[in-house]
Amino acid sequence: MVAGRDLATLPKAHLHLHFTGSLSVPTLQQLAEARDIELPDQLVDAIALEVPADKRGWFRFQRLYDIARAAVQGEDALRTVVRSAAREDAAEGSRRLELQVDPTSYAPSVGGLQPALEIICDEARVASAETGVQVGIIVAASRIRHPFDARTLARLAARHAGQGPGEVCAFGLNNNEWEGDTAEWDGAFRIARRAGLPGVPHGGELRGPEHLAEVAEHLEPTRIGHGVRAVEDPALLARLVDAGVAFEVCPASNVHLGVYPTLADVPLRPLLDAGAQVALGADDPLLFLSRLVDQYETARSVHGLDDTRLAGLAKASIEASFASDTDKAQWLAEVDDWLVGSAHDGPR
Template identity: 70%
Template structure:
């Protein structure tokens, strides 16, 4: 007897633009772009790799293949709208969708045009679905740090309640020197944009400390490797830095062998603020509610603990305080609702 996880109010803070798609959406955009899809993009397994192989490079290759179908304004709008609808179906009240506009700029007239399309569609999708869709602009570690400064300046020009809400850094953590992205994050921070870089997934605690020192994040994308260094984890907690934990992708990318090895329980028990995220449903075949289901079924989280995870996601979001208060009350309502039997009836 358990409560419906799709009905649990929550915020979704770790979702990538192209990776937010479903396989059926990918097919639709491939037809629009008149591009054939490689079998590896549409098989049932997603990025499932043998444990003796590194998962990241296969993932990145597949992601780039998927991104190649996004070649028009209509395609970009379709992705934002569908991400909002999918989140609405899973009880999400707030979606902070991450996008690197440079990936799509060549097809729509430049960086500014790409970002403006996404922002405009986010406003429209918010009105349609009731999910607050906010946009995080991210630079890429596999590009030059000077490119990141250009993207940070663009994000800064669009900063605000109905514009860009944060600045991130994604892609392969093993690439580059973290300090080289410090100027880009300073540009964003001076415009009032919190930093939400990836860190602590592919590389361990030592590298995560560099991310914290140089990029001064408000949240960390992933951050699960902080569990290996209790002193670092304590520092993150003391600094109020939330962790965007994506259990399914951690396993698919070979960070941990099994879901049971993901240190979600250790992070929560230490007092970390954790927001569960889907990362890239297209490639991992796992959406937001699935992460809560994994926490329940594989990691032993009770409904009261799942509710606290949902509260953590809401508190770690960059939404207005009044909205957070309303959603937190809705989480309480969910927890106070009757449990459901396996037949779907209240007990």
């Protein structure tokens, strides 16, 4: 293992984390017990999910996610998810967390879409004050629902738009990349942009660069969720880099969803060598059993990045966040402080 400074104290921003997927196994078990839900062994056996990168593999992933989501119902559960995510990120040095949620699945248990989002945003403000991690919310539509539903979510997100704690900072599109015609979601993203909400759709993970090009063309992203398959088309990668599109790279997720066979195969260095702005993310720690610091440890021990380059990744994550310029400047200075500290400060 490459020695270096304590990665848990490295100031950073966490820009790719899903709502229910952010939970730890013990917290999910507590929520399931409260609802008298019996969880399958696959969710509690401390063995990370591994599936092939095809529709069948995605179905297995989504089935487990849906079972977990059934335990996240009611106001107390929604608040628990936000609070737990903020606490986990505080322990890993995060200064900013942008937590992604499709409120549709939680709405029936609290009286509708608007109450669901209001509860989540309110708890994000509370958790920000409690933990010191500034929690913004990304509202994300789902590819397995109708594009008109996405427009409803975009309008809802617009009413809560802002940069600060507990405000909606961006609009996304997630779930199965094989579903739907990407162009049909352009209306929802136009609504979001008019409200000042940047687009952060998923793309370029399960499907290759041709699909990623469609996402870039029709949804005009500021950041791409994953985007790693862009390395298969250098011209596309160059266009995205030139356009200033940031990449939310989640190494553990890429491996456990079968996109790459090993962590060494995740194209982190090719993206960095191409000049891409990369923000590491954990995606769904509940299923992959790998949190944010683990992604930085992968960058260090598997991809050979030294502390200077790891600090660069942390700075890129902060710069790619949707926090205010004032907050970014403070956190960037804290990264510099980390870098000039002793390589033996704290545990490794």
